[in-house]
Structure formats: structure tokens, C-alpha cells
Amino acid sequence: MDFYLSEGGVRTQLPFGxxxxxxxxxxxxxxxxxxxxxxxxxxxxxxxxxxxKKKIAIDDLKISAEVERAPDEANKITDIQLHFVVKGVGLKKEQLEKSIEIARKNCSMIRTIEDSVTITETLEVINLSN
Structure with a gap:
């Protein structure tokens, strides 16, 4: 990746834009x-x-992220809280929680920063009727 000075920051060109x-x-x-x-x-x-892979169908997924930063340490990110809201029919919270745990272990971004940033996930399940 190449980055170039732009007005007020830097710019890069990526395949998506x-x-x-x-x-x-x-x-x-x-x-x-x-x-x-x-x-x-x-x-x-x-x-x-x-x-x-588990053949668990969902209708919608929303993730809200809350961030805490340390102003006395150059605004370093100290905590990221991810709140998953999953909507679907017949969803089982325990299955989804296990899937989030597996996702955490396989997400390269989380694995990269997990030793320096506290990352927590919470889950809300909204079961829709047929």
C-alpha cells in the first residue's frame, strides 16, 4: 500500500476506491x-x-462499537466493546455465543491487537416470528 500527502492528511488508492x-x-x-x-x-x-458453515440463518446483524481512549496516552484506544444484535427465526443464544467466540479466535484484527486493547463482545438475540 502506498500513501500520499493530501489536504489535511494522507490518501491511498485501494481496489475498492x-x-x-x-x-x-x-x-x-x-x-x-x-x-x-x-x-x-x-x-x-x-x-x-x-x-x-453451521447453516444458521439470520435475517439481520448489527454491531455497535463503543470505544474508550486514554487522553493521557496520546488518546490510545484502551477498550473496544462490540455489541452484536442478531435477528432471525428460531435463533438459539448459546449457539450464537459460541459462534462469536470462534469468530474472535479467527479474526485477524482482534488477534493483532488483543494484547494491547481490551475487546469485549455482548450479544442480543431478537427472535422474529414466522
Whole structure:
């Protein structure tokens, strides 16, 4: 990946498009937003693959991320809380919890930062009627 100076930050060209990164939201995505997005996106992708392999059908998945940062340590990310909301018919919470555990073990972004950032996952299951 190559990065180039741009107005207020840096820019890179990726296969999906251009990405602007800046400490100022007026000029691009903030680095901490990209870090949290990487963790949530990786976790969601791996979770979905696991559900597909287990043949567990879901209608919707939403992940909310809360971030805690340490202002006295250059705003270092200290905690990321991921809250999974899974909607579907006949879902079993225990199966989904086990799938989240497996996803955690197989998400490269979580594995990369888990020794320096506390990552917690919570689960909410919404069973829809047929």
C-alpha cells in the first residue's frame, strides 16, 4: 500500500476506491475510526462465515462499537466493546455465543491487537416470528 500527502492528511488508492485518512474529520476518516471499523468488520465477516458453515440463518446483524481512549496516552484506544444484535427465526443464544467466540479466535484484527486493547463482545438475540 502506498500513501500520499493530501489536504489535511494522507490518501491511498485501494481496489475498492480512494481512502482519505486524517486526524480531522473534515479531511478524512480518523485513524481510530478505521481501527475500530477493522475490528468490527473483521469480526462480523468471520461471524457470518461461521454461521453459514453451521447453516444458521439470520435475517439481520448489527454491531455497535463503543470505544474508550486514554487522553493521557496520546488518546490510545484502551477498550473496544462490540455489541452484536442478531435477528432471525428460531435463533438459539448459546449457539450464537459460541459462534462469536470462534469468530474472535479467527479474526485477524482482534488477534493483532488483543494484547494491547481490551475487546469485549455482548450479544442480543431478537427472535422474529414466522
Amino acid at each position: 480512494e481512502l482519505d485518512i486524517s486526524g480531522n474529520e473534515e479531511h478524512g476518516y480518523r485513524p481510530f475510526q478505521l481501527m475500530v471499523s477493522s475490528v468490527a468488520g473483521c469480526s462480523a465477516s468471520v461471524f457470518r462465515k461461521i454461521l453459514d
